[in-house]
Amino acid sequence: MEGISVFPIGIVETKTGLSKRQIRYYEQMGLLKPARTKGNQRRYSEKDVKRLLRIKELLKQGFDIQGIKAKLSEESQETSREPEDIIVEKEILNKLNDPIVGNRKITSLYPVSNRAALTEILSEKVKEETPE
DNA sequence: ATTCTGACA
DNA sequence: TGTCAGAA
Numbered sequence: 001m002e003g004i005s006v007f008p009i010g011i012v013e014t015k016t017g018l019s020k021r022q023i024r025y026y027e028q029m030g031l032l033k034p035a036r037t038k039g040n041q042r043r044y045s046e047k048d049v050k051r052l053l054r055i056k057e058l059l060k061q062g063f064d065i066q067g068i069k070a071k072l073s074e075e076s077q078e079t080s081r082e083p084e085d086i087i088v089e090k091e092i093l094n095k096l097n098d099p100i101v102g103n104r105k106i107t108s109l110y111p112v113s114n115r116a117a118l119t120e121i122l123s124e125k126v127k128e129e130t131p132e
Numbered sequence: 133a134t135t136c137t138g139a140c141a
Numbered sequence: 142t143g144t145c146a147g148a149a
Contacts, residue, residue, distance in 0.1 A: 010134065020135085021142055039149070041135055 005035035005043035012044045016052045023052065029065045031055055031072060 009020050016023070026032060027042075032051050034042040044052075051072065058068045 008135075019142075021144085024136085025142080039135085040137095041149095 002046040005045040005048065007044045007049070009042050009044070012049060012052065015049050016056060018052055018056060026052070026055055026065075029069070031065070031069060 007015070009023060012018075012023060013020050018026075024042075027034065032048055032055075034044045034048050037043055054072065054075070055068055058071055063071070
């Protein structure tokens with residue numbers, strides 16, 4: 001019984017400490033999709049509230065919209081997790097395709113369980129791709 | 133009284 | 142992000 005959307009934005013505002021402006025803005029950015037009443041008013045569920053709280057934290061931790069979007073979608077699929085090997089492959093592909101790897105934070109997701117193995121394999125991969 | 137969308141001194 | 146307008 002937590003998927004039912006019942007709270008109007010005003011309640012969510014007090015429950016999360018986020019302004020209505022922010023709550024609506026994050027929705028525009030595709031971070032959440034609250035239900036709508038027939039009168040076009042937003043109705044949030046507990047799940048939405050938790051999501052907003054997570055957004056709030058990630059924001060405090062200095063993440064941009066893209067990063068948060070990635071983290072959120074990651075947490076949504078957190079159920080059926082893929083084998084580490086496959087995850088590692090995806091991470092490598094993401095990093096190799098993302099031009100802003102060295103300096104900025106990557107816009108893609110990166111589970112940190114086997115980060116060591118990742119960086120190791122990645123460095124080798126990069127080494128091959130980078131003939132000095 | 134509340135919320136919604138669009139806009140900007 | 143805040144905030145005001147005009148409508149619902």
